[in-house]
Amino acid sequence: MIANSLNSDEYNAYYNRYLKKIPGNLELGILLLENKEEFLSFLNKIKPEDLTYSYAEGKWTVAEVIQHLIDVERIFQYRSLTLARDPGIKLPGFDHDAYVPASSTRNRDIKSFKNEFKAVRDSGICLYRSFSEEMLLCKGFVSGSSTSCRALGFIAAGHTKHHIELFKENYNIV
Template identity: 65%
Template sequence: MVILMPVETQHNMTANNLTSAEYKEFYGRYIKKIPGNLRLGILLEENRDEFLKFLERIAPENLDYAYAQGKWSIAEVLQHIIDVERIFQYRALCIAREPGIVLPGYDHEAYASTSKANRRTLHSLKDEFTAVRNSGIVMYESFSNEMLLNLGSVSGGNTSCRATGFIVAGHTLHHMEIIKEYYL
């Protein structure tokens, strides 16, 4: 089923439209990984599909594999991707609804160490990622252009609502590269 958004919420914002004032320098490494000419909603859909296809390369029995002592297992990396997706969606919602809001950072190491991801199945991680990403796609599409341009402060730096969506797509690609290099 195709859902047509009202004209005022159909936006064509791409990563090429972002300015460096819309995200902390740290996140530039994620934004550089994504195609700059894709509309945010299309980018998130294509990134979702690419990631789910990539997960087919992971053998379920290898989810608890970590390439070195003290490194995350594959399951923990996947859970981290999901956690970041949720956190950035929350940030986007807050910034869209309350421009100028100040939001704290979070400790990704603490989240990973308490996630119990190694008890999960690959199927459950895929399902959760799909649900969270699909929710985000609908959320971003619901924002007006004005909302997408709103700025807030995240971890001490300016962040636009739209930048959060581009960042999560690049973050997913970043971890796909890590899994390819160190785990597969």
């Protein structure tokens, strides 16, 4: 399945901002793998001192953004699994801003972030590959919006791409 095959009733319109960032003609598994390699390669550009950098008062540090990406990966995978196993279920949203202060990123180094992202993304790739075509099409409600299992996988890749772009624009990591 490719992102171009998604229907607008499979996700909240808010996520168009992420879906526009990914190639629409790649199969989900290939997209997630290529996106993983792109992000891991990007992380190689981050120096240890960059992790505590924030481009403005009240904005997340580089480490907090990386942890946010890992957290969202896990949450989207959980949502996908739940939709595939229990179509029609209603799942609550989550407050990503509330997760950041509790994330203890000050005790992390870039290697630990790389290892964790790789493990979580690899787990997601295995998860999506385990789903049948029917399971990928299963829908429920996430934060009050109709959402499909497959849409969450594509959105996760677009979300990662979105933050790579923000790192380049706002954190001057290129």
